[in-house]
Amino acid sequence: MPSIEDELFPSTPGKFKIDRSNRQLNRCFASTSTMFLWALFLIALTASYLSFQSFVDSGSRYLTASWGGIQWEKQVRTSAQIHRSGGISVLVTGATGFVGSHVSLALRKRGDGVVGLDNYNNYYDPSLKRARASLLSSRGIFVVEGDLNDAKLLSKLFDVVAFTHVMHLAAQAGVRYALENPQSYVHSNIAGLVNLLETCKAANPQPAMVWASSSSVYGLNEKVPFSESDRTDQPASLYAATKKAGEEITHTYNHIYGLAITGLRFFTVYGPWGRPDMAYFSFTRNILQGKPITIYRGKNRVDLARDFTFIDDIVKGCLGSLDSSGKSTGSGGKKRGSAPYRIFNLGNTSPVTVPILVDILEKHLKVKAKRNFVEMPGNGDVPFTHANISSARKEFGYKPTTDLETGLKKFVRWYLSYYGYNTKAKLVQ
Ligand SMILES: O=C(O)[C@H]1O[C@H](OP(=O)(O)OP(=O)(O)OC[C@H]2O[C@@H](n3ccc(=O)[nH]c3=O)[C@H](O)[C@@H]2O)[C@H](O)[C@@H](O)[C@H]1O
Numbered sequence: 001m002p003s004i005e006d007e008l009f010p011s012t013p014g015k016f017k018i019d020r021s022n023r024q025l026n027r028c029f030a031s032t033s034t035m036f037l038w039a040l041f042l043i044a045l046t047a048s049y050l051s052f053q054s055f056v057d058s059g060s061r062y063l064t065a066s067w068g069g070i071q072w073e074k075q076v077r078t079s080a081q082i083h084r085s086g087g088i089s090v091l092v093t094g095a096t097g098f099v100g101s102h103v104s105l106a107l108r109k110r111g112d113g114v115v116g117l118d119n120y121n122n123y124y125d126p127s128l129k130r131a132r133a134s135l136l137s138s139r140g141i142f143v144v145e146g147d148l149n150d151a152k153l154l155s156k157l158f159d160v161v162a163f164t165h166v167m168h169l170a171a172q173a174g175v176r177y178a179l180e181n182p183q184s185y186v187h188s189n190i191a192g193l194v195n196l197l198e199t200c201k202a203a204n205p206q207p208a209m210v211w212a213s214s215s216s217v218y219g220l221n222e223k224v225p226f227s228e229s230d231r232t233d234q235p236a237s238l239y240a241a242t243k244k245a246g247e248e249i250t251h252t253y254n255h256i257y258g259l260a261i262t263g264l265r266f267f268t269v270y271g272p273w274g275r276p277d278m279a280y281f282s283f284t285r286n287i288l289q290g291k292p293i294t295i296y297r298g299k300n301r302v303d304l305a306r307d308f309t310f311i312d313d314i315v316k317g318c319l320g321s322l323d324s325s326g327k328s329t330g331s332g333g334k335k336r337g338s339a340p341y342r343i344f345n346l347g348n349t350s351p352v353t354v355p356i357l358v359d360i361l362e363k364h365l366k367v368k369a370k371r372n373f374v375e376m377p378g379n380g381d382v383p384f385t386h387a388n389i390s391s392a393r394k395e396f397g398y399k400p401t402t403d404l405e406t407g408l409k410k411f412v413r414w415y416l417s418y419y420g421y422n423t424k425a426k427l428v429q
Helices: 004-008 023-028 032-060 070-080 098-109 126-138 151-160 182-202 238-257 279-288 311-323 354-365 390-396 404-418
Strands: 089-093 113-118 142-145 165-168 208-214 261-266 292-297 341-346 370-375
Touching: 070 113, 070 142, 070 151, 089 098, 098 113, 098 126, 098 165, 098 311, 113 126, 126 142, 151 182, 165 182, 165 311, 182 208, 182 238, 208 238, 208 311, 238 261, 238 341, 261 311, 279 292, 279 354, 279 404, 292 354, 311 341, 311 390, 341 390, 354 404
Parallel strands: 089 113, 089 165, 113 142, 165 208, 208 261, 261 341, 292 370
Antiparallel strands: none
């Protein structure tokens, strides 16, 4: 298996050759007028190259065309192969993301077929995604590099494999980043979702879909703990609004086309191989580097709290949802009967305040944090979250077992090892 360095710096840079012959040029530059015309031509060529390049740069965040071909199809087919009786074949979107990589590995471990899809966008350090991809590849999971909005790619994937399930985890995550880049939420969480649903609806047979909604849909809801039947019409961030829109959109596809759909409201998921933009991760980085951390506080200096949920518990919830998803009834875009439409909270059911989270990190890191308390800015945050998980428990026996203390210990152990704190030379973060 190639190492992560090999993937980043391929040994064969390509087939581009520089033509050093100047005989042709000598003839062209024979007269001044020809030189002038030639100069104009070069300027036009450069201008069109630059505009093409900027088109490529702006598009490359999302779209790549590095798929297709006999070898590629063979890799997809092999990766989708099921190795247990009664197993399923799953297309996992966002497979090199935090939750996606863990779910892919768990499915593969129990013998299910898994094909990943990921666009490796640069919302956070793509090298972490490449490292996760390397791990997946070592377990025989092929990750297709491409974007949800690439309809041809999605339809090709379903031509090659009759996926029984789609685990849709690709998304623009993060509550506060929506202030900076609102369009990326629309691109991934709305347009990308619809594109995927269009493909699933048209597939024959149709897969069942399980996808990641968010605890943030509860928004300004004050009734605790949050139950699936509580109101979700007061989102506090654009992120939350796009996830809520996703719930409505998936309902439509269930209603019209008979797609079996399960939405999972994840509550602040954390753990090894996590997302660097999240508080527990960036706090750890700053604490180790001796930099201050900013802790938001609510009105009247009330601490914010989250129902932090350990990744292994989320993975159990995802697999339980896939196994109990029921079947889609339609085919080729035609509904043949009603199909299940479900929404579940996946949380830990025991909220912890942010300062206590920092206490636990300090204990595991054996370093004191430099705490800087500020009033919660109007950035989309909500004061607290708390999941009622009785529906998921009833439906597929969901039962979280990892408390924050234990989960953060596992995260810190991974973090120190991944970033080289256990060796003499610290790696650059
Ligand atoms: O459950 C979800 O659906 C979401 O969970 C996560 O959002 P959040 O619960 O906001 O997690 P996270 O950023 O770790 O902040 C945690 C706490 O630290 C506070 N916080 C944060 C940053 C900071 O600098 N200081 C601070 O006090 C902050 O105010 C908050 O109280 C996912 O990112 C999101 O993609 C989505 O999945």
